[in-house]
Amino acid sequence: MELSELLKPLAATPETAAALVVLLLPLLGFLVLFLAGKRLPRHGDWLGIGLTAVAFILSGWLFSQVWNTATFHTRTTWFSVPGNSLADFTAGILLDNLSVLMLVIVTFISLLVQLFSVGYMHGDRGYSRYFAFLGLFTFSMLGIVLVDNLLLLFMFWELVGLSSYLLIGFWFEKPAAVAANKKAFLVNRIGDIGLLLGLFAFYTYFRTFDLETLRALIGNGSWESGSFIATYTLNGQDWLVELGSVFLTAAGLGLFMGCVGKSAQFPLQVWLPDAMQGPTPVSALIHAATMVAAGVYLVARCYAFFTLEALTVIAIVGAITALIGALVALTQYDIKAVLAFSTISQLGYMVMGMGTGAHDAALFHLSTHAFFKAALFLNSGIIIHAMHRGLHHHHLHLDAQDIRNMGGLRKAMPLTFYTYLVATAALVGLPLFSGFLSKDAILSGSWAWAQTMGGGLYFVVPVIGFTVVLLTAFYMARHMWFIFFGEFRAPFAVQDVRLSVGQEVERVMVLPVILLAILSLGIFFSLNPLSFGSSWLMQGVSLHRLSHSAILYGELLQAVQAQDTANHTLHIVFGILSTLLGVAGISWAILKYKNRTNEQLWQEEPQGKLAQLSHQHFRLNEFYDRTFVQPTLALGHQLYRIDKRIIDYTLNNGSKALVILAKVVAWIDRWVVDGLVWLVGALSKVLGRVGRGLQNGKVQSYYAYSLFGFILLMLYIILF
Secondary structure: OOHHHHHOHHHOOHHHHHHHHHHHHHHHHHHHHHHHHHHOHHHHHHHHHHHHHHHHHHHHHHHHHHOOOOOEEEEEEEEOOOOOOOOOEEEEEEEOHHHHHHHHHHHHHHHHHHHHHHHHOOOOOOHHHHHHHHHHHHHHHHHHHHEOEHHHHHHHHHHHHHHHHHHHOOOOOOHHHHHHHHHHHHHHHHHHHHHHHHHHHHHHHHOOOEHHHHHHHHHHOEEEOOEEEEEEEEOOEEEEEEEEHHHHHHHHHHHHHHHHHHOOOOOOOOHHHHHHHOOHHHHHHHHHOOHHHHHHHHHHHOHHHOOHHHHHHHHHHHHHHHHHHHHHHOOOOEHHHHHHHHHHHHHHHHHHHHHOOOHHHHHHHHHHHHHHHHHHHHHHHHHHHHHHHHHHHOOOOOOOOEHHHOOOHHHHOHHHHHHHHHHHHHHHOOOOEHHHHHHHHHHHHHHHHHHHOOOHHHHHHHHHHHHHHHHHHHHHHHHHHHHHOOOOOOOOOHHHHOOEOOEOOOHHHHHHHHHHHHOOEHHHOEOOOOOHHHEHHHHHOOHHHHOOOOOOOHHHHHHHHHHHHHOHHHHHHHHHHHHHHHHHHHHHHHHHHOOOOHHHHHOOOOOOHHHHHHHOHHHHHHHHHHHHHHHHHHHHHHHHHHHHHHHHHHHHHHHHHHHHHHHHHHHHHHHHHHHHHHHHHHHHHHHHHHHHHHOOOOHHHHHHHHHHHHHHHHHHHHHO
């Protein structure tokens, strides 16, 4: 089928046609910039930004048309396989509240990152290649958001992995960047194996990858004697499917494995901190709106397929990830490392929300986190850029990303300070900021889940959530103190970090961080910025809005929702408690560092075994290196030696022996076989001549021969 024939049915309505345009615009930018970017004015940055701006405008229009109004779903036959047991493979576009929300977030963050990159990446040798890769990244994520079936989602999922590989290793001349992009690529493939097994497990029994069809089949099924029973008709033939709880749990956890890899959940979170080896705007894009959000989005899209046991595992994994990320962030000194481990922790929050039935709260936090985390990373890029400027001016060689070399920057960079402060307040979850709403929604939902599950050890999950609030406040207050307070600790004047005497930073880098800081305020997500229950966004991404069919163990989720509604007074208590924990964490950090001298801050190192373990990410990298990497490399080296010393030696010497044998065989063939053949012919010729001589037709010769024979006979008789 030609591409035009495939795309035409997908553009059946103005909304799906606009969605198709939104998807293809970044791809067009990638192709043009990659093939001809260096020959365009300004290396084509305007083209990438312009196409993304158009995609954002169209996404906004789609949001206005779809949000709480209608769902648009068009599909076409992609290809068919002969036989009655397989359905046609379809490709389609699904527009509902979740997809249009993600469209707006992805295109908006991508647009701001590209604007910011004009200043940050100015003069880089790979400038056009950078913008091309950003276009590919955006296209890949938009594909995940828009497609309506698991097979196409997996294809775009892998494209996101490729895009991240290209951007993390963008400065490929740096060995650390090359190691980081390989690590990200390989670790994500581990999760993707589980995703692939999960989606094929569902396809094996339901014969379709279509998400809407799968949800309908699940909704029409029922539990009987511990097994899930579903019926459907395919090509005129009725099918009965009976699936055990263990199989459904394993298949669901296979899908979740994709999230574990992409959204950096325990134990596969080790790739995300290394991903900051790419340009800082790339970190903002990866951590805020694209790659890491894809895993949570996948869980949301496949929420109907998870059993009670699978959701419990998801909740526990999310809680562990949130705690580990927060503990490791406590002792980091790289400005981007603190934010990277913070992202791991916040992603754990989202996954914990998904597992505890707070589906809407998790998506709410995904949305708010996109804005304040993008603001933090872009602001960190401004600070790193400024530190490099000062170090380059004075020909110094210090780590521009080490917060111990900073301090007092609020005086030289007030705009950066205030935007960083607003985004930090949102991350900590202080009242009136967006993070307060979404974080409390997850905490309240997890508490209701623990009550519904029967209490006991289940309360460990929400308790971890509250603990992470305290830890987040501490490490972010510590982070702010090292960067903006006290005296400047680098060996040059703090004013030298400014672009000029009257200008703090490039203007093109200012607009994105201001917009993102403003969007970190709670008023944009709820008319009552102290209550998540009145949030328009949370209501729009509820399960009732996104799925009209039942889901596996839907009764439990209904019970959790009912319990959460009954906990109205507890919501107020949780809001006050989380605020007090945030204030306590900030106070803890201030009390710990306010009396330390510049020299003490500059020379600080993790003290104690626990602090060192935290600083080293609990040595997970070393554990994986010893347990998996080194044995694999050793096995590879051993196989290489076997190949070179045994297999190649055998083949090489065997070929020599075969040459010798061939020569011996050739000699035998020439002198023995051919010689015997010649001898037989020669003897026949000689004997023929002798016989012919005997038969000469002369009577006297015959008498002579007869007499000779008679004499021989007589001699034989006499002698023997």
